[in-house]
Amino acid sequence: MSQQAVARLMQVPEVDVLAATAGNGRCPSEWTLIDTAEARTVFPRGLVEPEFRKALSLLPHQFAQVRDAGLFQTTAGGFLSAWAAQDLIDELLLGAEPIYVAMHDWCSLSEASDRLQRTFPEIIEDIRSGRLARAGKYLQRSGFASVLVNLGHVGEEGEAISMDAFAHSQGLRPSDLMTFARRNGLSYQQVRGPRGGAQLRMSAANREASHDRFISFRTLGVVAHLGWSDLHVRLDADRIQPAGGSARIYSRAERAICSPKSTRADFA
Numbered sequence: 001m002s003q004q005a006v007a008r009l010m011q012v013p014e015v016d017v018l019a020a021t022a023g024n025g026r027c028p029s030e031w032t033l034i035d036t037a038e039a040r041t042v043f044p045r046g047l048v049e050p051e052f053r054k055a056l057s058l059l060p061h062q063f064a065q066v067r068d069a070g071l072f073q074t075t076a077g078g079f080l081s082a083w084a085a086q087d088l089i090d091e092l093l094l095g096a097e098p099i100y101v102a103m104h105d106w107c108s109l110s111e112a113s114d115r116l117q118r119t120f121p122e123i124i125e126d127i128r129s130g131r132l133a134r135a136g137k138y139l140q141r142s143g144f145a146s147v148l149v150n151l152g153h154v155g156e157e158g159e160a161i162s163m164d165a166f167a168h169s170q171g172l173r174p175s176d177l178m179t180f181a182r183r184n185g186l187s188y189q190q191v192r193g194p195r196g197g198a199q200l201r202m203s204a205a206n207r208e209a210s211h212d213r214f215i216s217f218r219t220l221g222v223v224a225h226l227g228w229s230d231l232h233v234r235l236d237a238d239r240i241q242p243a244g245g246s247a248r249i250y251s252r253a254e255r256a257i258c259s260p261k262s263t264r265a266d267f268a
Contacts, residue, residue: 003032009082010043011051017030017043046079056085057143062110062120069121086144091145091225092127092135095171099136105152106136111134112149123149130211130219133161158203163188166202171218172248184244186210202253217246217248 007014020042021034047055053063066072073084099106112123126132134150152161167177181188187206191199221231243251
């Protein structure tokens, strides 16, 4: 985590972060990386609501909705835990596409909430469950404002998205997903693209059917709340191999793989 990010999250001056950690100060603050475990130890305190909302880029009504949904944690002193909130954001952004300029169909959580007529916590749950198939990390923002979703499927027949978009949302290469779909009978449609060429698309029903049978390596990491290295170790220990000749797609029929509607606690 950068010195700048720690200072912003904990609402302290950057010089305090530099003085309290092993940062060398020779690089710009956004480049100076600090061990997250060390930062959590050095700055364990919670924040009062105004500080917390500023640190996590939340408007008052957004804060109230997420708090009432029970998604925030408090410290021993009864203050709000910014680290726990950052963990939630990191979960939403695991495997997200980096976005430098939010254009076209990319929307903030607030915009998605307005367009879909869903509450802020419901949008968060839609990302965690995979109902919102594409998440992006907005590199120009922090906190919850750094989380983007792509709503290009809204208004499309069957809420269809391109197979390429679905592949990227699952941390897969489009060519790998295409080969896997053909080998394993996953449903998709071939339609005329906007420029006249053929385009492969997957409807919401197609995506749901895929999720019922298979789970990608990226999604397993989200569900299990494990980093890629730890997940590799876990899969090797349980002798779980990719399915259908793929490299990063697994069958939910495996005993140790979580069920289609599970949470990360089920892959424990």
